[in-house]
Amino acid sequence: MLDTLFNPKSVAIIGASQKALSIGNVITRNLLRYEFKGPIYPINPKADEICGLKAYPSVLEVTGDIDVAHISIPAKFAPMAIDECGKKGIKFVIINSAGFKEVGPEGEAIEKETVARAKTHGIRVFGPNCQGIINTDPDVKAYCDFTFTFPEPGHVSIVAQSGGVGAVFMQNIHDLEVGMRFYASNGNACDISIPEILRYYGEDEGTRVIILYVEGFSDPKEFMEAAREVAAKKPILAMRAGRSQEGAKAAVSHTGGLVGVGLSTELIFKKTGILTFTDQEEMCQAAMAFASQPIPRGNRVGLITDTGGPAIIATDALVEAGMKIPPLSEKAKDVLKEKLYPEASVHNPIDVLATGQAPHWRAAMDVLMEEDQVDSVYINFVTPPFVDCESVAKEMAEVSKQRKKPIVCNYMTDKPQWTGTTEILKSGNIPRYDYAEMAAKALAALSRYNDMCSRETGEVVHFDDVDRDTAQKILQGAKQTGRKNLSASDVYTLLGAYRIPAADWRMASNPEEAGKFAAEIGFPVVIKADSEEIVHKSDVGGVKVNLQDAKAVKSAAAEMEKKFGPKGLRFFVQKFMPGGKEVIIGAKAEPGLGHTVMFGLGGIMVELMKDVSFELTPIASGEAKEMLTSIKSYPLLSGFRGDKGVDREKLAEVIQRVSQLVTELPEIQEMDLNPIIAYEDRVFVVDARIIIS
């Protein structure tokens, strides 16, 4: 669909200008400088010639076909320009000008008008308020953009909502001497969207890895569908920006009306199989490895070094990034003892010494390529002036070309002096890093991608034993009375309808009945004052726990009646559950997305240590299990220091039932099962809250 946009045979620039410091002029110059393979038509009614090219007063005066037209004239003239493009039969326009939705209602109206007219002409719009696209294909060389980096052809494609961040990625990928395939930054995205661009990259054979930067989603579900589809084919690396409250605020203030980023972005990335980064440099450096190296089968690294200190730093960085440094086999050590200097270290890291020669390096690499317990190879290569480094590099390049296991190289040198060595490493597609830490993180990213691909999320189970009708009736009833915060009996009936286990309960309308029901349930019990007026029950004496007999229940209820008055007051009587561990499961609606579900251990683990896990609905069985195992305090659930664990199967089931519940009843805005008391073989909700829209 976007083929013509990314592979134009001719480009017009409406608003091309002779003024050097203008966007129209910069785009014209960029196309010329990048040696675009087709004709370039500057459009300007007041000039005959721009940047040495014949200028035209209108696209209609151009005799040849035009595949893509830039519009870089003031926003208010955009609809008119669209009409002319329509008449000319142009199928794609890139609107670089600002002054649309991002400036307020007036601009928004112009944007709508522009899109509407484009639709009548069958024109697809890229932008407005955007940079544009770049295609590095030597047969195309389309630099339809006003940025300043002139990339070499390669296999990394970039799509960025923010042009500033996109430019940073493009520039730094270029500085790393990594080639690029496509670039796209679509600004306001009034028509051609990021999901559409992602899909185009997904189908493109030349794209091996995608770099993505988004600050929000106009249609999260569409994004997820596209991302999932593309991520199944090739790695997508993405930045999670707006992580801090302050950052999220900055994101919202600078773009026009998009959903704020943050947690839900992270969950979307995780669910669709996008590899997340929180640091631009780390992402660019990882892209270098993804563009040239195979994916490892695991996280076990073999290291080779010719200097001690950097090996310590690399080891620290690898371990901290989740990698393992396995010991080498006796066989491997025997080979190394025979082939390396006697002072060399034949353990992992293998130290060939600063004086190590090409055959030593080759022996070490060959050994690691053969070692079963090694999935990837990390090289620390300082270029000693007394060693024939080009010969060493040749061996590295040769081994890399075998593509048996991924290799990264912390290349410690003065590049202007070691150009020959650098070229050889480059010819072997060996990613080269200035710092041990970066090389380690890049390798860890490859391994993280392998983990993600082999992640077992399981299936989304559909529980047929639920009573959706009853649940819906409860919500309808609450809506009719205008109640947003459901009553205790509604909450527990609803949980019952979804077979979410709760401690046995009854709703009593007076102290006498409370006592009777308590006896039915069996002691001890807890009673809670139930009334719309009482919000923080326990703060005002509306909760009494561990009541041992009917008399205690009746007197507690009577006391509450005295305190709150009998009007609208009922008594929620529930089995009191001593012992067990408190856990929390909560859900919160995410507009356009579904719900986020939270899991954590109750009390200080949630409130103080923030030790919780999140997942987006619908939650599959494997995801539910991961929510349990991924919290730091998981050992308290699985059994810790002699303590017996709790029924994790059941907790995972409750998470999945909650997921189904909020998915089938989307009017639920918030839901808190807090706490759930978990025992070795059972779990019970003992307090719950549901808020509807």
Added chain:
Amino acid sequence: MLDTLFNPKSVAIIGASQKALSIGNVITRNLLRYEFKGPIYPINPKADEICGLKAYPSVLEVTGDIDVAHISIPAKFAPMAIDECGKKGIKFVIINSAGFKEVGPEGEAIEKETVARAKTHGIRVFGPNCQGIINTDPDVKAYCDFTFTFPEPGHVSIVAQSGGVGAVFMQNIHDLEVGMRFYASNGNACDISIPEILRYYGEDEGTRVIILYVEGFSDPKEFMEAAREVAAKKPILAMRAGRSQEGAKAAVSHTGGLVGVGLSTELIFKKTGILTFTDQEEMCQAAMAFASQPIPRGNRVGLITDTGGPAIIATDALVEAGMKIPPLSEKAKDVLKEKLYPEASVHNPIDVLATGQAPHWRAAMDVLMEEDQVDSVYINFVTPPFVDCESVAKEMAEVSKQRKKPIVCNYMTDKPQWTGTTEILKSGNIPRYDYAEMAAKALAALSRYNDMCSRETGEVVHFDDVDRDTAQKILQGAKQTGRKNLSASDVYTLLGAYRIPAADWRMASNPEEAGKFAAEIGFPVVIKADSEEIVHKSDVGGVKVNLQDAKAVKSAAAEMEKKFGPKGLRFFVQKFMPGGKEVIIGAKAEPGLGHTVMFGLGGIMVELMKDVSFELTPIASGEAKEMLTSIKSYPLLSGFRGDKGVDREKLAEVIQRVSQLVTELPEIQEMDLNPIIAYEDRVFVVDARIIIS
């Protein structure tokens, strides 16, 4: 003392060679290439000329004075070479050759012999197994080293134990276009030590910031003394390597006989005022800021940007690094509204827009320089091809030269194209970063340094009320009986001698006496079987808690007697302390250093969450308080959600008393007060363990 070493007027290379791939040849070439200002004397009995210089068969044949002689001949000839240097009156030798302590006992013997002979001649030895020194002073230009980076003069001095890591720092500082002052990597450090080099850098006016890399300490106390002295004068930035177990192992295996690194290194750095980093790049990039910018008075940052996305990323990175983004004053916003484009954002971050011109940038900078609630300025500068960037850069340079507040710049450009702009920024001493995150981290490092300088550690209190004699007698007694694990009565008597509060206790020799003592103490009590044979008391039924009367005590003791036999068995009776919060204070001897003291909340917070703090003895009052406040679960001590806190003053005092105790009784290897029960107004040790050497 080291003045001649770092400022030699003449250099000889014993072992200079015509062979290009040899260390002696590389050093000779380096001195020539770097244009060393004095005569260079290659020493080689078999050559007349090396690298175009006249060669001498021996230093004794050189007619002029020699300040520094390299020795790069096989280790076994080093002592002989030293003798010749002595005869010649040379005062400093740099032994580059390997084959000394690092290769085993034989090499160690040669190293000892070399040092001994040097001493008789009054020669100071740098190395062996080392790179050497560099002085960039244009009047000296001493490249007494075989590395390959040729740095510009500047204000960063580097000292690194590992030559590999030192070379990485030097190269990357150079690549960042930051000038260097001195470089030193002293390998085995048989004579001239890192503390001595640090002191030399400390006294050098040209050195504004020191980069330090160590993997261990041969004399930790000497290091601490020197570091503290120098850190008081100028920033020392240091790497903490060997953090992971695997990394520490790698450190130990590659150097000769040094204390392993890890936690104690971090504590040494903290205590002496060294700024710690865990990432080489972050440290180099911070050094760039330290070398050129003033130190901020606080952590409040004002941002200026000309592009939205990078401002979000910068905000995230700043907040995550502990910085604050304060709102701007109304006055400031009014000025900005008047001076910037109408669509510009006048909040923090200030967005001057991509089309922002020099006067806009200047207005924004002036506003931030005047704002009281802003301590430093962060700039996001993408260089739009349609803006006069050189004029913008001139304003930045001018403001930076005022040195009112530190400025860092995330400089998003293609450097080969924007050379003019880059040069202007450079002339203004503005540190330039490729990524928003790096600029943010560098600024945060400046702020962290300010925090460190204004850290209130308080005084080391000496408690006069302790009874050291009694304590010493207890340890002597235990030593005489050969007991390493002190008995309960010894432990508690010792705690009493140092006025560390413990729950009231008695030691009973039979069940009858246990009952009697329990009555004296008051119920409830706990009793513990005390015998050298019983180690894990509670696992084997050697502990009974919450005993309510004498009868219960006697029968519990009798049962223990039945189980363990009466021989050597005594009964430790102690007041049972219900309620309260469990905390742990522990101490562990660190050879050559003193002790590390640990603090944490008991139970899962220590065992599962590893939420603990450490400090080295002697612990000052402010440090003790910091140990409490720096744990994540501190709110549990200070009062959390209605819960009352505990007596933190008293806990801080116990930490200081423990510090004094282990300092005055250094034979204590390990000490655990676990748990201490802390109440609102009191604390009591209820279990303790002391192990002596």
